[in-house]
């Protein structure tokens with residue numbers, strides 16, 4: 509029984525290591541990152557911050573673009589655990605654009621994707637809009653878009 513538990517623990521550690529390495533590789537190859545949390549989950553908001561930290565750690569100062577997206581807006585304020593202001597403040601501290609919307613009702617999905625594509629193409633946000641600027645470096649090269 510003892511050895512069985514040890515084997516399970518080793519197997520778990522092995523697969524965890526593989527998963528970590530894969531995420532590391534995806535981030536390393538990625539140019540654009542769409543970080544999504546749910547407005548009805550404080551935990552997912554914290555998770556978004558963990559993902560952001562991981563991206564910064566892996567990408568360091570290399571060119572990359574991020575959009576923060578608060579999903580499930582359709583659920584309404586009754587189910588809301590993360591206030592709009594919290595998302596805006598977080599995005600501002602990261603210096604990236606922020607959108608609130610819904611994958612269910614397609615609210616702000618096109619706008620958010622357009623923004624990240626525009627960031628990749630231009631290397632910076634439109635100074636005429638009221639969203640925060642995002643992105644590092646100047647994107648002239650191709651790259652992949654990784655949705656986390």
Ligand SMILES: Nc1nc2c(ncn2[C@@H]2O[C@H](COP(=O)(O)OP(=O)(O)OP(=O)(O)O)[C@@H](O)[C@H]2O)c(=O)[nH]1
Nearest residue numbers: 544546579580581582583609610611612613614656
């Ligand atoms: N109401 C609502 N539900 C959504 C929306 N987007 C996704 N969902 C639901 O949320 C659940 C989780 O969606 P997934 O696409 O599996 O997202 P995930 O990141 O894998 O979520 P977890 O399984 O919670 O880790 C599913 O039941 C979806 O149908 C949305 O915009 N509004």
